[in-house]
Amino acid sequence: MYIDPLKDPKNHQLVVYMDIIDFLKPKFVLMENVCDLVKFADAFLGYHAVGRLVYMNYQTRMGIMAARSYGVPQCRLRFFLWGANTMMNLPQFPLPTHEVVGRGVVPVEFKDCIVGPDNDN
Numbered sequence: 001m002y003i004d005p006l007k008d009p010k011n012h013q014l015v016v017y018m019d020i021i022d023f024l025k026p027k028f029v030l031m032e033n034v035c036d037l038v039k040f041a042d043a044f045l046g047y048h049a050v051g052r053l054v055y056m057n058y059q060t061r062m063g064i065m066a067a068r069s070y071g072v073p074q075c076r077l078r079f080f081l082w083g084a085n086t087m088m089n090l091p092q093f094p095l096p097t098h099e100v101v102g103r104g105v106v107p108v109e110f111k112d113c114i115v116g117p118d119n120d121n
Contacts, residue, residue, distance in 0.1 A: 029083035058083035069096035
């Protein structure tokens with residue numbers, strides 16, 4: 001039996017966030033969440049977010065960043081989805097500022113993904 005992940009109240013915030021983006025049409029979009037977003041239901045929620053942004057004419061870049069690599073005193077991986085409308089340059093992820101010994105598992109259901117034109121000007 002298939003259960004739509006977007007029907008789960010815990011995941012509905014993603015739909016609301018995308019609706020707000022569609023209404024406001026900002027130049028840039030940033031979403032941060034737990035890594036389970038790209039593991040749960042064969043990465044359905046990650047695909048949904050990217051698909052909605054592309055449909056709204058945004059370029060997207062997604063990836064997973066280790067909080068400790070940026071000076072945060074936690075061993076936590078976080079999922080980031082960046083978007084820029086097609087008239088703007090899509091920013092790169094920042095380089096780590098701290099060297100740490102790896103801990104945790106990076107999900108393989110989704111790898112760093114860019115959708116849209118390459119704007120490395």
